[in-house]
Amino acid sequence: MNDDNPYAAPEFSVRPDGKFSDQAFGSLDAEGCWQDGNLLVLSKGAQLPDRCVKCNLPANDFRLERKLSWHPPIWFLTVFISPLIYVIVALCVRHTAKIEVGLCEEHRRRRSRAIASAWIAILGGVGLIFGGAALIDPEWAPLPVLVGLVTILVGIIVGIVGSQVATTKSIDQHHVWLAKVNPEYLKMLPTWLD
Numbered sequence: 001m002n003d004d005n006p007y008a009a010p011e012f013s014v015r016p017d018g019k020f021s022d023q024a025f026g027s028l029d030a031e032g033c034w035q036d037g038n039l040l041v042l043s044k045g046a047q048l049p050d051r052c053v054k055c056n057l058p059a060n061d062f063r064l065e066r067k068l069s070w071h072p073p074i075w076f077l078t079v080f081i082s083p084l085i086y087v088i089v090a091l092c093v094r095h096t097a098k099i100e101v102g103l104c105e106e107h108r109r110r111r112s113r114a115i116a117s118a119w120i121a122i123l124g125g126v127g128l129i130f131g132g133a134a135l136i137d138p139e140w141a142p143l144p145v146l147v148g149l150v151t152i153l154v155g156i157i158v159g160i161v162g163s164q165v166a167t168t169k170s171i172d173q174h175h176v177w178l179a180k181v182n183p184e185y186l187k188m189l190p191t192w193l194d
């Protein structure tokens with residue numbers, strides 16, 4: 001188990017390849033990353049600083065890989081024509097990106113806990129739906145089904161919200177814009193001038 005204190009002052013260490021692993025300012029590691037107001041902009045393929053995007057503590061070389069997909073929100077309107085048409089259109093107009101985000105130990109733990117809680121709720125809900133109805137008076141059978149469905153829904157929401165590390169605001173051919181990134185993290189980065 002790693003007993004590093006997550007609240008310790010950031011250390012500026014030199015990695016075996018000679019790069020400063022924690023120094024985001026102008027460091028080679030942070031090339032291709034900018035702040036755009038309260039958004040983080042990064043070039044596709046750029047390496048983000050070795051910092052937690054949620055709290056700006058050192059990520060100690062941990063990276064969480066995320067595959068992102070985004071399309072202009074206007075295309076959501078095609079769902080009113082037909083959900084199938086929306087799916088086809090969305091697949092055609094979407095932009096995708098693969099990014100690697102730094103997370104500290106504490107936020108890694110929180111994320112794992114949220115995902116585990118989500119699964120427990122989803123499986124508990126399924127158990128209630130199939131097991132509950134058989135165990136109680138038939139008159140009350142709809143009750144466990146209803147509670148089970150709500151539990152599954154809560155589990156899905158907890159899973160989606162808890163596993164999210166940053167929100168995709170936009171993706172174009174070359175860049176990705178992320179929201180909900182720690183403000184101190186953003187301050188370390190050069191300003192996006194485009």
Ligand SMILES: [Zn+2]
Pocket residue numbers: 052053054055056057103104105106107
């Ligand atoms: Zn963190």
